[in-house]
Amino acid sequence: MAVADWNKTMIDEFHAKGGKGIGHFGDKLLLLTTRGAKSGRIQTSPIVCHRDGDRYVIAGSKSGAPSHPAWYHNLVKHREAEVEVGREKFKVRATPIAKGPERDRLYEAHGDNFAAFR
Template sequence: MDLMRAADRLWPVLNRVAKGHTAVYRATGGRVGHRFPGAPPMLLLDHVGARSGVGRTTPLVYVQDGESIVIVASKGGHPKHPAWYHNLRANPDTTIQVGSERRPVRARVARPDERGRLWSKAVATYGGYQGYKERTEREIPLVVLDPRSGARAPDHA
């Protein structure tokens, strides 16, 4: 069995783990799930389905870049982009939870002039991204979450 077929079989399990992670993160106000010993920091990304319109939440590794946050649409080196990436392209205004803080943000794909610097920061935060890049033929998008001034995050997604 090739690596991608094995990965496709693993996604349902990973989705269940992500739902549990999200539930614990929210229930503890980010005290559990934001940081684990020896692991990069995690946030919760709220996003709306591009076709379904259904609200979803996904835990993701993040990189702080000034006032903005960067997330990596790697999907573990899978040949296709993650669903949340397509959802953010369709609905870029969203919220994130970083620890106990909920923030309104606007998503955008990193510009070519910032991509190299941001990729280096992402790999320094989580070295696995480099292996994902080598595993796939697609360019892995870097998504910048810029603060939305004047917007207020909802109490809960």
């Protein structure tokens, strides 16, 4: 299945279930809507997340690929985005975390939250 088709399936299931119990992700999925870095088009991506205090944390791992996912590049160029969690939608401003202790801690917590991430 192509990535775009898989994303559409996950997004449709997310909306049908109010963001709860989505595939093998359970309740650990959010929808991130960004503006394309090159195209300028609005794009929505389902992404595994975890909470760190009042922040939602996502990791641009692209399932272990050596390159970043498109949404990462979108956020680098356009830091304002929209997040959908459960039935809530809200505007966000992405904060990239530089390499170092905080990033290491968040990355480790991401793996603790979703074992398949490791």
